[in-house]
Amino acid sequence: MARGERNAGWSGFFLTFTVFAAILLLLAREGQGEAVSAGARQVLVIYEGLTCWAVPALFMSWGMAALEEGKPSLTGALAGLVLPAFCLLLFWGAAYALAAHLLGGGAVSWSGILGALRSAALGDVYFHLRVLYPLLGLYLVHPVLRRFTAAASRGEVLYFLLLCFLFASLLPAWTAFHPEGVVGALLERLQVHLVLGYAGYYVAGWYLRHYTIGRVPEFLLYLLGILGLVLTLGGDALLGGGRELWYSDTAPGVALTAAALCALFRYVLGISEERSRRRAVHALGSYVFGAYLIHQLWMLLFRWLGLTVTALEPVFFVPLLALVLLALSLPMAWLLRLIPGAGKWLT
Numbered sequence: 001m002a003r004g005e006r007n008a009g010w011s012g013f014f015l016t017f018t019v020f021a022a023i024l025l026l027l028a029r030e031g032q033g034e035a036v037s038a039g040a041r042q043v044l045v046i047y048e049g050l051t052c053w054a055v056p057a058l059f060m061s062w063g064m065a066a067l068e069e070g071k072p073s074l075t076g077a078l079a080g081l082v083l084p085a086f087c088l089l090l091f092w093g094a095a096y097a098l099a100a101h102l103l104g105g106g107a108v109s110w111s112g113i114l115g116a117l118r119s120a121a122l123g124d125v126y127f128h129l130r131v132l133y134p135l136l137g138l139y140l141v142h143p144v145l146r147r148f149t150a151a152a153s154r155g156e157v158l159y160f161l162l163l164c165f166l167f168a169s170l171l172p173a174w175t176a177f178h179p180e181g182v183v184g185a186l187l188e189r190l191q192v193h194l195v196l197g198y199a200g201y202y203v204a205g206w207y208l209r210h211y212t213i214g215r216v217p218e219f220l221l222y223l224l225g226i227l228g229l230v231l232t233l234g235g236d237a238l239l240g241g242g243r244e245l246w247y248s249d250t251a252p253g254v255a256l257t258a259a260a261l262c263a264l265f266r267y268v269l270g271i272s273e274e275r276s277r278r279r280a281v282h283a284l285g286s287y288v289f290g291a292y293l294i295h296q297l298w299m300l301l302f303r304w305l306g307l308t309v310t311a312l313e314p315v316f317f318v319p320l321l322a323l324v325l326l327a328l329s330l331p332m333a334w335l336l337r338l339i340p341g342a343g344k345w346l347t
Contacts, residue, residue, distance in 0.1 A: 011064060012285025018054050019054075023322045023325055023326055026296075027322055028045075032048070049229075049246075053232075055131060059134070059202050066081060068206055068209060077139065085139050092126075093124075098116055145199065157203065160203060161207065164196065164204075168200060168255075197249060201258070204262075208259065209266070224256045228252065228257040228260065232257065288330065289333075290346065
């Protein structure tokens with residue numbers, strides 16, 4: 001078991017790689033609307049398929065931290081998880097609305113700031129911030145999930161994860177090909193919402209950190225991850241159903257790849273056991289999501305200067321741009337994290 005690994009460096013390393021992949025994913029999706037050639041668009045589609053796992057992996061990282069180290073009580077969860085996430089949403093939602101307004105030639109006004117805050121609260125935020133809404137929902141049910149993971153046996157947790165995968169990934173994919181079949185009708189009638197996608201990722205992240213899996217299950221998980229990646233990239237060509245079916249956050253291949261990569265970082269790509277390095281990577285993991293929140297500010301500036309995702313050959317430029325955005329955003333996230341009292345509420 002991994003209980004007590006509060007400075008487990010691998011989790012910070014995994015989150016850092018996940019944030020880079022999430023930035024690359026957003027750039028690939030954005031660039032598809034700008035691509036002028038079929039070849040460039042295909043490259044961006046492949047990059048999107050290679051990084052679809054990043055969104056589920058974010059929820060796995062949040063789950064492994066919150067459920068292992070987070071607030072067990074209702075009041076603790078509301079004050080320590082829900083309120084900071086809501087403030088994060090309001091602050092960055094308003095910041096992006098204000099930045100876009102200023103770069104568009106507008107002026108700062110109190111009415112504009114209040115309007116931006118109101119829009120963020122009502123759900124009108126910059127596209128990369130939408131991931132915060134399901135996170136906020138998970139934090140609302142966190143006390144229930146926390147009690148479950150604390151009291152449940154390993155088998156019961158695995159049963160829960162199996163239900164999540166079945167009802168959120170496998171059966172919806174099957175129903176897409178057989179909309180009038182018995183499975184689709186049962187899904188409509190059963191209305192199994194509690195064990196759907198994001199809650200499954202949230203608990204799966206905790207499970208992969210909390211428990212040690214054997215060599216054979218680990219190897220099988222890697223094989224399923226490779227199969228999942230192939231299914232994500234080639235599912236539409238091999239089986240049909242449309243690219244959206246295989247690239248969605250809860251697609252079977254996406255879920256399997258996210259889980260396999262999480263295990264890979266724990267058991268294979270983990271950092272040195274040297275304590276100072278573990279602490280350093282753990283600290284990086286505490287503010288690296290701030291880089292994700294910040295990176296689109298740089299993109300707003302780059303677009304204002306005339307630099308777009310497809311300005312150069314995307315096969316080389318898109319991953320390079322993702323690295324540059326991460327490198328530029330990390331120092332800003334670190335500085336924000338240093339603000340007394342408010343730093344952890346902004347990153």
